[in-house]
Amino acid sequence: MGTITELFPKKPFNVGEITVEVDPLTYWKLRNEVISDEFHKYNAYEKQEILDTVLQMNLELYILVVKLKERLGE
Incomplete structure (x- = not known):
């Protein structure tokens, strides 16, 4: 049995035209930033x-x- 982070594979996250692989926590933080920046619109x-x-x-x-x-x- 490994660590809990091994249960969640890295996900692609689009930054403009570039796609990067990030860990799940970073993925959700980046995604939340996008939602937060766009929410007021x-x-x-x-x-x-x-x-x-x-x-x-x-x-x-x-x-x-x-x-x-x-x-x-x-």
Whole structure:
């Protein structure tokens, strides 16, 4: 069994016309920067869709953490 980072392979991330391979954490940080930079350009409906998606992801992550704690006996 390896480390948790081995479970998530590197992903391509487009920087202009260049595609680079980055680790998952860097990928999400870069992706979040793009979303943050573009967010102010969206209309209210698009912002609400993004918010709904983020809240759903947050709920799913919370459920995963609770299940993990149960498995670890915490």
